[in-house]
Amino acid sequence: MHTTEQKLKERIKELTCLYEVTSLIVNCDYDKVEHALKGIVKCMERAWQFDKETYVALKTVDFDLKTDEKGTDYVFLESPITTFNKPHGSIKVGYPAPKYSLEDFLEEEQQLLDNICLEVGNLLERKEIRENEVRIRRQVEQADRLRILGEITAGIAHELNTPLANILGFAELLEERVADDSQASKDLKKIITNTIFSREVVKKLMFFACEMPQEKETVNIVPIIEDAIDLMRSTLKQSDISCDLKVSEQIITLRIDKIQLTQVIFNLVVNAIYFSPPKSTISVHVADKNKKVILKIADQGSGIPEDVAQHIFEPFYTTKPSGEGSGLGLSVVHGIVKSHQGTILHKKNNPTGTIFTIEFPKT
Structure with a gap:
């Protein structure tokens, strides 16, 4: 007691x-x-x-x-x-x-x-x-910035399209005329190559600004994702990285633009390859959950630093060395996802790396 x-x-x-x-x-x-x-x-x-x-x-x-x-x-x-x-x-x-x-x-x-x-x-x-x-405040601020940037980039893209088409057309005409001049032909080839590259950048800008016309149709997205990953097998092999695709079922239907979905997969997997160490695995998971389709792409790289995280969807923002990235990949992905009324988020992978999660509504 x-x-x-x-x-x-x-x-x-x-x-x-x-x-x-x-x-x-x-x-x-x-x-x-x-x-x-x-x-x-x-x-x-x-x-x-x-x-x-x-x-x-x-x-x-x-x-x-x-x-x-x-x-x-x-x-x-x-x-x-x-x-x-x-x-x-x-x-x-x-x-x-x-x-x-x-x-x-x-x-x-x-x-x-x-x-x-x-x-x-x-x-x-x-x-x-x-x-x-x-997090909500940052998302609102980011959405505001991206909306303004979208308007600006749409204007830039339209302004650049015409002069680039003229440069490319006249360069191809000149190439025929100077066929006998090897040095001039080499110079023109450089002009043509760089003009085509610039046109692709403009196309990405238009994707980001949602100015590219969409052709949505209801399709099974599993083979589209499989084909997109298969096209990158050689790049994966060269980098000594494996890619593991898992789907909740073999038929997952979604109303979507097939080309734009392919571009989303390309950009996210290419980014994952760039930041992943050799012998690592990139995981792609696709799940059909009631009224939405969830796509997750996870790598085992170094991850996204906190001071960089809030900028990754901004156009021209890149952490890659000069000449290795245009800084448009993730901004294009963001624009495509938003144009399909979807959401894209990222978080840390465990123990290292990044997980991008995209949700597309089925309605």
């Missing part, structure tokens, strides 16, 4: 712990939640009756924190952490077994544990809400 003095001492420890936990949560920087959780775990270790032998383990989707172990086997009090009424993790407080049993825990200690789990869940909810607000 505990004396009145012992009971009072335990209540003081519990109230002190709850006060410290509340203070850590109130003053928590949402970018340093792990630091606050470590502090909470340490507070809890001191709050239990046999504090010298108490072991605390906090585990959530993102964190796995523990105090120093005092044995190999334990008896535990446990309470769940929930966020938005869904399980998110748990906190366990244990004593070494068989020295202690569940009867050695106080009823008030279970109540304290439940209260702490409730507070931790509230903290993680607020963190998630804040992150969602930041």
Whole structure:
């Protein structure tokens, strides 16, 4: 039996712990939640009756924190952490077994544990809400920038089309006239090659600005994606990279422009190849889920730095060395996806790399 003095001492420890936990949560920087959780775990270790032998383990989707172990086997009090009424993790407080049993825990200690789990869940909810607000704000800002850039690039593309067509036409005519002059022929070939390259850049600009006419039809997209990947087999082989395609079923129908879908696959896989190390695998997953089709392309490369992430869909923005990329690939993909009322997002792959997720509505 505990004396009145012992009971009072335990209540003081519990109230002190709850006060410290509340203070850590109130003053928590949402970018340093792990630091606050470590502090909470340490507070809890001191709050239990046999504090010298108490072991605390906090585990959530993102964190796995523990105090120093005092044995190999334990008896535990446990309470769940929930966020938005869904399980998110748990906190366990244990004593070494068989020295202690569940009867050695106080009823008030279970109540304290439940209260702490409730507070931790509230903290993680607020963190998630804040992150969602930041992400939505960035998406709105990015959509605004892309809309303005789309209008500008559409005008540029139209202005460049006519002079490029004239340069190409007259260069081809001159090529016939100077067939006997080898140096002039070489120079003209360079002009023609660079003009064709410039025309392709203009075409990408028009794709980005959604100025290219679409020919949508309801098709099975599986063979289209298979063909697009097959066309890149030689590039994959040269880079010593494999590409793994998985589909939820062999017939996945979608109303889409076939050429533009091919371009989306091309650009994303080519990007993945460029940033992937040898011997790695690029995964392409296609799933038909009720009212939408989900396309995921994951690589095992170096990933996208945080300071770059918000710019990757902007035209002419590239992290590749000069001459190795026009900076239009992802902006074209973004324009095509948006023109099909779809969404495109990216996140970190585990342990390294990037996952691009595209969702196309089926209606």
